[in-house]
Amino acid sequence: MTTHTEERHLNAATSMGAVTLRVSDLESMSGYYANAFAMAPIQERTRGREVHRVLGLGETPLVRLVHTPGLPAADRRQAGLFHTAFLFDDAEGLAATVFRAAQDPRSRFTGSADHLVSEAFYFTDPEGNGVELYTDRDRDLWVHVDGQVQMDSLALDPNEYLRRHLTQDAIDTAPARAGTVGHVHLQVGDVATAQAFYVDALGFEATLTGYPGAIFASAGGYHHHVAMNSWNSRGAGPRAAALGLGDVSITVPDREDLDALIARLRERGLSYDSDGRSVRLTDPWGTQVTVALPDLSPDELLSR
Secondary structure, three states: OOHHHHHHOOOOOOOOOOOEEEEEOOOHHHHHHHHHHOOOEEEEEOOEEEEEEEEOOOOEEEEEEEOOOOOOOOOOOOOOEEEEEEEEEOHHHHHHHHHHHHHHHOOEEEEEEEEOOOEEEEEOOOOOOEEEEEEEEHHHOEEEEOOEEOOOOOOHHHHHHHHHOOOOHHHHHHHHOOOOEEEEEEEEOOHHHHHHHHHHHOOEEEOOOOOEEEEEEEEEOOOOOOOEOOOOOOOOOOOOOOEEEEEEEEEEOOOOHHHHHHHHHHOOOOEEEOOOEEEEEEEOOOEEEEOOOOOHHHHHHHHH
């Protein structure tokens, strides 16, 4: 019989947690995420020279901004963040936030796409971090071929989308609407190495491996919780200290899931730290990944 600690995959109820970004100008970036994406500051803490501020929608933490003086800007050719993807419950909530973001002069709109499983809009924040805003199509509309979910990047007219879905009520209620981190898309030096870490070791299941230069993976049959591509970063080595991505957070349901993860990491000789409620390690490019139990309070998030 297979025990829980011998499980090869993450629990089907696994989800993504708040992403940590190291920033140069905390007030500017905090103001941008509040104005463009309707996020509100939830809590903050000072640690030495660093100020950590958590923002979110409603009571849900979505991003932790860490003011880190003196770090250089992230190099887009290196490993790190491609984008953080914020998932909305419905088209109205998505349209309202796209409208807000497009009106902020600090935003750079970089495109939109129908991915078959979802509809998405892309921006770059003032310090160069990619942001995706999206909604999912119903799962019964997703197409699978040979066990892999089919995704694409088809044209999606943003103006037509707003004409169909934007309402004044959604604009007025955007700050109170629930949202989550749906997935995190990373830049890596090599896709095969990324698969060995994020799929074989962490326990995500590959959902699409045939997309050129990228791999998509998830828990529980979702189209993807993580994606890794080498489009700009092929051959990149370990990251130097820089602004940008500070931590990728993954939430698992219970302690047995952490035990199973630790067993997989030990089997592969991978180093990690554990405090009983979370497991922290770094991927092959030095990106910190934290796998934690649910109901993480803003205070716990700030203590990482």
